[in-house]
Every structure is written in structure tokens, then in C-alpha cells.
Amino acid sequence: xxxxxxxxxxxxxxxxxxxxxxxxxxxxxxxxxLQAGADSGDQFRHLASTRLPDYVRxxxxxxxxxxxxxxxxxxxxxxxxxxLDFPGRSFFRWSLLLPLGIPTYLAAYAYTDLLQFSGPVQTxxxxxxxxxxxxxxxxxxxxxxxxxxxxSLAYYPYVYLAARAAFIEQSVCVLEVGKTxxxxxxxxxxxxxxxxxxxxxxxxxxxxxxxxxxEFGAVDYFAVDTFATGIYRTFMSPVPHAxxxxxxxxxxxxxxxxLLIAAEAFARRRARFFHTSVRYRAQPPERxxxxxxxxxxxxxxxxxxxxxxxxxxxxxxxxxxxxxxxxIAAFLERAQNSLVLATVASVLAVxxxxxxxxxxxxxxxxxxxxxxxxxxLGYAVPGGVIAIGVxxxxxxxDHKIGDxxxxxxxxxxxxxxxxxxVAVVYGxxxxxxxxxxxxxxxxxxxxQPSLDAAARTLxxxxxxxxxxLHLPMLRGSLIAAxxxxxxxxxxxLPATMIFRPAGFETLAVRVHELxxxxxxxxxxxxxxxxxxxxxxxxxILARTLDRARPGTDTDPDDIPIGAETVx
Amino acid sequence: MSTRRQSNxxxxxxxxxxxxxxxxxxxxxxxxxxxxxxxxxxxxxxxxKSTLLRLVAGLEKLQKxxxxxxxxxxxxxxxxxxxxxxxxxxxxxDYALFPHLNVRANIAFGIISKTQAERVDRLLExxxxxxxxxxxxxxxxxxxxxxxxxxxxxxxxxxxxxxxxPFSGLDAQLREEVRNVTxxxxxxANVATLxxxxxxxxALVVGNQVIVMATGRVLQMGTPMTVYNHSAxxxxxxxxxxxxxxxxxxxxxxxxxxxxxxxxxxxxSEGAAATVALRPETIRIVPPHDxxxxxxxxxxxxxxxTICLTVRLPDDTTLVIRDLARQRVTEGEIVHLVVDDxxxxxxxxxxxxxxxxxxxxxxxxxxxxxxxPESASRTRLR
Numbered sequence: 001x002x003x004x005x006x007x008x009x010x011x012x013x014x015x016x017x018x019x020x021x022x023x024x025x026x027x028x029x030x031x032x033x034l035q036a037g038a039d040s041g042d043q044f045r046h047l048a049s050t051r052l053p054d055y056v057r058x059x060x061x062x063x064x065x066x067x068x069x070x071x072x073x074x075x076x077x078x079x080x081x082x083x084l085d086f087p088g089r090s091f092f093r094w095s096l097l098l099p100l101g102i103p104t105y106l107a108a109y110a111y112t113d114l115l116q117f118s119g120p121v122q123t124x125x126x127x128x129x130x131x132x133x134x135x136x137x138x139x140x141x142x143x144x145x146x147x148x149x150x151x152s153l154a155y156y157p158y159v160y161l162a163a164r165a166a167f168i169e170q171s172v173c174v175l176e177v178g179k180t181x182x183x184x185x186x187x188x189x190x191x192x193x194x195x196x197x198x199x200x201x202x203x204x205x206x207x208x209x210x211x212x213x214x215e216f217g218a219v220d221y222f223a224v225d226t227f228a229t230g231i232y233r234t235f236m237s238p239v240p241h242a243x244x245x246x247x248x249x250x251x252x253x254x255x256x257x258x259l260l261i262a263a264e265a266f267a268r269r270r271a272r273f274f275h276t277s278v279r280y281r282a283q284p285p286e287r288x289x290x291x292x293x294x295x296x297x298x299x300x301x302x303x304x305x306x307x308x309x310x311x312x313x314x315x316x317x318x319x320x321x322x323x324x325x326x327x328i329a330a331f332l333e334r335a336q337n338s339l340v341l342a343t344v345a346s347v348l349a350v351x352x353x354x355x356x357x358x359x360x361x362x363x364x365x366x367x368x369x370x371x372x373x374x375x376x377l378g379y380a381v382p383g384g385v386i387a388i389g390v391x392x393x394x395x396x397x398d399h400k401i402g403d404x405x406x407x408x409x410x411x412x413x414x415x416x417x418x419x420x421x422v423a424v425v426y427g428x429x430x431x432x433x434x435x436x437x438x439x440x441x442x443x444x445x446x447x448q449p450s451l452d453a454a455a456r457t458l459x460x461x462x463x464x465x466x467x468x469l470h471l472p473m474l475r476g477s478l479i480a481a482x483x484x485x486x487x488x489x490x491x492x493l494p495a496t497m498i499f500r501p502a503g504f505e506t507l508a509v510r511v512h513e514l515x516x517x518x519x520x521x522x523x524x525x526x527x528x529x530x531x532x533x534x535x536x537x538x539x540i541l542a543r544t545l546d547r548a549r550p551g552t553d554t555d556p557d558d559i560p561i562g563a564e565t566v567x
Numbered sequence: 568m569s570t571r572r573q574s575n576x577x578x579x580x581x582x583x584x585x586x587x588x589x590x591x592x593x594x595x596x597x598x599x600x601x602x603x604x605x606x607x608x609x610x611x612x613x614x615x616k617s618t619l620l621r622l623v624a625g626l627e628k629l630q631k632x633x634x635x636x637x638x639x640x641x642x643x644x645x646x647x648x649x650x651x652x653x654x655x656x657x658x659x660x661d662y663a664l665f666p667h668l669n670v671r672a673n674i675a676f677g678i679i680s681k682t683q684a685e686r687v688d689r690l691l692e693x694x695x696x697x698x699x700x701x702x703x704x705x706x707x708x709x710x711x712x713x714x715x716x717x718x719x720x721x722x723x724x725x726x727x728x729x730x731x732x733p734f735s736g737l738d739a740q741l742r743e744e745v746r747n748v749t750x751x752x753x754x755x756a757n758v759a760t761l762x763x764x765x766x767x768x769x770a771l772v773v774g775n776q777v778i779v780m781a782t783g784r785v786l787q788m789g790t791p792m793t794v795y796n797h798s799a800x801x802x803x804x805x806x807x808x809x810x811x812x813x814x815x816x817x818x819x820x821x822x823x824x825x826x827x828x829x830x831x832x833x834x835x836s837e838g839a840a841a842t843v844a845l846r847p848e849t850i851r852i853v854p855p856h857d858x859x860x861x862x863x864x865x866x867x868x869x870x871x872x873t874i875c876l877t878v879r880l881p882d883d884t885t886l887v888i889r890d891l892a893r894q895r896v897t898e899g900e901i902v903h904l905v906v907d908d909x910x911x912x913x914x915x916x917x918x919x920x921x922x923x924x925x926x927x928x929x930x931x932x933x934x935x936x937x938x939x940p941e942s943a944s945r946t947r948l949r
Binding site for chain 2: 448450451453454455456457458459460461464468469472473
């Protein structure tokens, strides 16, 4: 009886494990805050008086513009495909997710080329109407407005997913009450459906804003100075105290992000409350005819057309016309680099997420719940910021180890961490752990606690519960989490650009460099590879969206991705 | 308690107390379940009965007290055996079948050695699920799932079985059938069974021993006969079925009522107001006799094998009587009544009201469980 355990399941082991993983993942963020306290001489004051007002203004307008545009597109299309019936409804239901597969920087390149003076659109206008350069004013895509448009087209699916999930879970009864009270369809939408869906929509919107704050590729290409690009530029600038100034900028950006996380958690709690209080009954969709149906089809088709079809077709054509001029071998090497990075990162992210959520389940104490929650903090932090946060402790370590090895053994170790992909993978993990954690956790909520208890009473040790029960039941979630992380890493740009060892190129980096050098047609090959990879998680999402509906029998094998779980 | 159980204890719980935050869900619970016995924990939801079960299973961390299974201590303040080493079988309210495994694999989950395939076959046969060995759990009906859960829990050959509302998910007709199968199987397995239920009828049918709980305390503990016929309080009496309440006053140790005099418990002093509780089936209509109380029949309801009458006593008290249907009684008729020996339960008058707050205040310590045949025999007619 002396081998009895101290607490329910592995003593202090769960707390220790969760604690160290979280510490590892949060360190970069903490480093930023610490470094921001260092002295940067006049550098930051200089920055504050010159560029900072621009950063604040642009970032603010960008976030507001993208949030309001995505809210309209996302909620509108979700309402249409969930509650109304029109031709192509079931097609739109999943295809509205497609723009999610296009990285914003790719859309930015494509539209810049299409809409520039010598591009096909303006050329077409000039030849058709026989205009000359001075006869018309064409909006400049490489502007704040252009960035808002591009980002909105890329990020509205987040709102769409959240709103759709909320509308689906709204019982038809609630809306029928509205009908009996004499509310027309518009007022039913604004007075009943939207207020009920608001907490979910808000969660989706906060995700959009976080992505917007972290956005690098497209705004950098459009030369719109935001915090994210400012951080990168400050870091790369050859001035003294560049690192500290970048850290100070990053710390400033962390404030609104923390607020957002808190607000989002709050909204989500409310959303959960709503869901449980509603008894679900399938909603028979209202059939639209004539011009109303045509309007609905147009409303759904335009975001897909602009957000997915145009950039994709553009890159396909560009690739067919010229493609990457570098050798196949070089392309394959870059693809291999991307692949290796993404595979390592996704395997690590999934394994860590599985173990962390399992440890949390063993000991769901307050501390463990809190620690798991902040482990995903890095997701909200722009890649460039994370990169700096990772660089600070790792370069310190590198130097310490180098000094030790030099003085004790008289050898030079070089840069063990910062000079290799270790730093890149660490940076990715900090960024993407939230994705895998949330997915695995969502999957785990579908494994009722009584199943664990049953396995334990049947003689399985905690390890056995993980192996014999959770692993097989979570297979779908784990694959989905792995794929999402994989794709996230494939298209990741700022962190890779800061960390990559000399001469190390990935598909995303190559595409961005070519595009920055106005060699868009050469970039198309890599861009297409990234788009194809990006479509994988969209396909998974689309598949599960129709399966995991409340009120239907869900197959335990299907993949539990819902609106909330993307966050 | 009885030496019979001490010599062959399956589950022993001593002085168990448990808190969730500031609310006390279990307060000094002690109980013993012998091998081959079924002990039913009865109480409303939130009375702590499920927590008690989870503590015995080791799914909850023990705070105060001691638990032993098959003579081995499994939990006390300073030591704790994890659930997988306690030799228990647990049947969950939602059955908790592993959705990714078929019926056979579910049952075999707890069997370590691969040579025990024939044990799985035997259990499948016992619960009549041989034809469904390869079925996946979600294709099974509630009753079938329950039987698989039972077989799975028994498969490793546990010393104690814990059942958490095992029949509550089934409809009435199926429930009886599944209950009979379950009892058969448990009896054959000769394990100590602790079962939680909120259905008083079920507790009476299934248990060798019934423990009535409320707000974390044991209100009464005894055989089904005891808790039914000699309830510790009016509230418990009413839990197990309807009773007639008669007002009475205590005179020289007897409660005097309109239906006669009944032995009052000793704690009721001379002149105390008493309530006499009588089950409808303990009042019988007999041939006319001078000593019997007369009553007027007000309504007659035929219920098949029984008839149910409401009668009015001379003092205007209304009684409900249930008797076999062989009686021919018509409305308005005057009938003569007698009460079965030992059938009356006599309580302090306000007992019912106080019982809702906490029975200990309405009952003196001597009358509180554990059930004592001495005090029960005092509560009898004349």
C-alpha cells in the first residue's frame, strides 16, 4: 500500500509537465517585455517622434476596416447559406471557406499585378473606352484601403465559420417565435438571430483582428507601415539598439492583443452559455426565388471569386507562362526545406498538445487550466515579434555555450541554436501551439470523462488511458491539428525571414523575395505550391462542417473541427 | 454491526466526509457491504451518493475517512491506491462504452492475459449479447449497452461492483428486465455491490440493504423490509410509498388515535402530539365486530388485483386503504377496520416538518440509524 500515489493521478507530474511546456512557450513573449525595459538610447524616442504615429494610425485603421468588412461578409454569407435556400447553397456552404487557403501576401501580389497601370484590368479599360493615362482615376491597390480589401477577403471565413456555427445552433423555435410576433425576415435577423450569434461572431472577429495585427507579407508588400512591418524593419535596420527598439515596439503591440484575448475568452464563455441553453431543432431553410435568389448567389459568389478564384487563376496562368526560372533542383530543395520544417513543427506541436491536454485532464486544477490557456498566447503575437523573443534567449544561450566550450575545451561550437533550424522550429511552436492545443482539447471534450474513469477502473494506468483510449479516439483531431500546423508553417513568412540560417530558403521566403523584386511570374510556382498545401485544411474544415452538426449523430471517427476550434 | 458482515466484508467505508469547496457533500458516512450482497444508496440528486461511489472507486480524492475493499485498505488520509489497482468494477450511468471498440473488445478491455478469451465468451452469454459480439456500441439499444457495461465491469473479476444509477436510462418495461439480468449476474459473481439509485422502488427490489441518504448523511440503514415498514421518519416512510397519517396523543406509552392505540416510541413523553403513519395495505376490512372501528366508504377504485378505497372515520379523518380485489365494497357502505400488527409507525407530530430540515433534530439519537431491531419492536400496535 506504500506505492499509493499522492494525488489522483501522477502526483505533481502533470503540473510540472504543463508548467515547463508553458514556460518554454511563453518565454519569447516574456523576453520581449523584459528586453523592452532595456535602454535603447535615443533610438525609441526617435522612432516615437517619427514613425510611431504612422504605425498606430495605419494599424488601427487596418484593424477597424478589416473587422467591419469581414463582419459584413462573414455574417451575411453565413446567414444566407444557413437559413435560406437558393441554387448552389450547399456548394457555397463549403466553398466560402476557400479563401482561407490563400495566404494574404499571395493575394496581394496577384491583385497588384492585375490592377497596375500595365495590368489587364486597366489595359482593358483603356482599350475599350479609348482612354489615355489622364482620362481616368484608378484606385491604387497598394494602399491602406487595398490592404483592407485583401485582408478582408482572406479573413472573412473566420467570421463566416463562427457565425454559421452560431446560426446552426440557434433553434428554429426562437426564430419561429419571431415570426409569430410578426417580425419580417430582416427584423428577425437583426433582433433575434444576430444578438444570439453575437458572442460567437465576436470570437471570430477577435481572431480576425489578431491575424490583422500580426499581418506581415501583404502590408509589407503594399508598403503600408504597421506595427508588424515596423518591428521587422526596426530589427533589420543597422542602427544601434535595433533589437531593443524592436522589442519596445513589440511590447506596445502586446497590450491590445492581451485585451483582445481577454475579451475573446469572455465572449466565448457567453457563447457557451447560449449553446447549452438552446435545444436544437433542424431549421427548414426558406426558399428564395427570382431576383432574390440571384442576389443571394451573387453575394456568396463574389467573396469566393475575389478571394480565391482570381488569385489562383492568376498564379496558374503565370506559372504556365513562365514559372520559376531557377533549376528544378533549387525548387525541390526549397520545397524540401519547407516540408522538413513543417513536418518537424507539426509533429512536435501535436505531440506536445496531446501530452499537455492529457496532463491537464489528469489534474484539472486551477493552475493547470490557466497554464494551458496561456501556453497558446504566442498565437496572437506576430511572427516577427515572436522571432525576436526567441532570438534573445537563444543567442544568449549560444554565446554562453560557445564561451564555455571555448574556455574549457578550446573548440568553437558556432551558433548551435540561432544558426540552425532549432530556432525556427522553436519560433513556429510558440506561434502554432494554440492551434494544436485547441484542436486536441476540442477533440478531448468529446471523450466523456466517464470513459477515462471506466478505463481506470478496468485496470488501465494513466499511460494506458492515453494509449488505448485517447490516442485511437483522437486520431482525427490529431491529424487535423497536424495538418493545420503544417500549412501554417508552410506559408509562414516573418519568423522564417528573421531566423533562417544563411542560404536557407523556403517556398514562402523565395516567393516573397521574388515578388519584392517585381519578379511575380517567377514567384508563381512556389505560390501555387503554397496554395495547394493551404487547401488541405480547408478541405478538412469543409468536410467536418457538414458532419458535426448538432442534432445529428456524429461519428466518433470524424474530425471535431468547429468554428470555435479553429481559434 | 453484525459479525456476519465483519467476517466477510467486500466494501468497508468508515467515517467518510467530503467537501466540494465549502459545501459538505458527505458527512461521516460508514457502511459495510458483504460479499454477495447488494447495498442500495437511495437519495435525491445532490445528496452525495454518487460522490461516495466515486470515492470508493478512487476516482475522487479522499479527504477524511477510510475505505477498504476485500479486507485491503485502498484509501485513507495518507495513502491511496489508484483506481486501476482497487479490484473494482464500475458501471456508469451513461455506460461509458468505448466508442471505438466493438462489444467484445469493450468487455475484454480489462482482461490482461490474452488466454482469457473464453471468459469474454462466457460473459457475453451471461448477459445475452453473444450475437452482438462484433457490434459497435452506438448501434446498440440502451438495455444492450447497459448489459455490455455490466459484463465489461465484471470481466477482470473484481471484488466489488459499483453501479451508478445503472437503470435510469432505460424505459420502465426494459428496466425491470435488465434489472433482473443484472441481479442474476451479480449474484453469480458473488461480489459486494454498492449501487446508487434515486428510485425507492428499485432500492427495495434490488437491495439486500438499503441506505437512505439526504444532504450527505445517512438517514436510515436497513433491510428493505425495515426501511419500508419501520421507517426512521415520516419523510422516509413517505419516500417508499403512500401512508395514512393519523393524529394522536401519547398516553402512558401509547399513541391514541381515532383508529385505535399504538405503541409509541419511548422518547415521546406523556401528552406529546404524535403522528401515526399507516400503509394503505396494512388496514384491512373485516367482518363486523364491536371492537372494530367503523368507517364510511367514500370512493372505490378497482386497480385489477387490488382495490383502493377512501374511507371516512367518525372524526372526519380520511384514510386510503388498499386490499385484494376479492372484497365487495360499495360506496356509502359502513365497513369495519383493523390494523395489522406491527404495522404502525409512530412519530413525533411535527416530525415531518422538521424532517425536511434535517432528521436528526426530529429524532432522538437512539432512533437514528443504524437500524436497531429493539427500537423497531417498540413501535408496534398495542
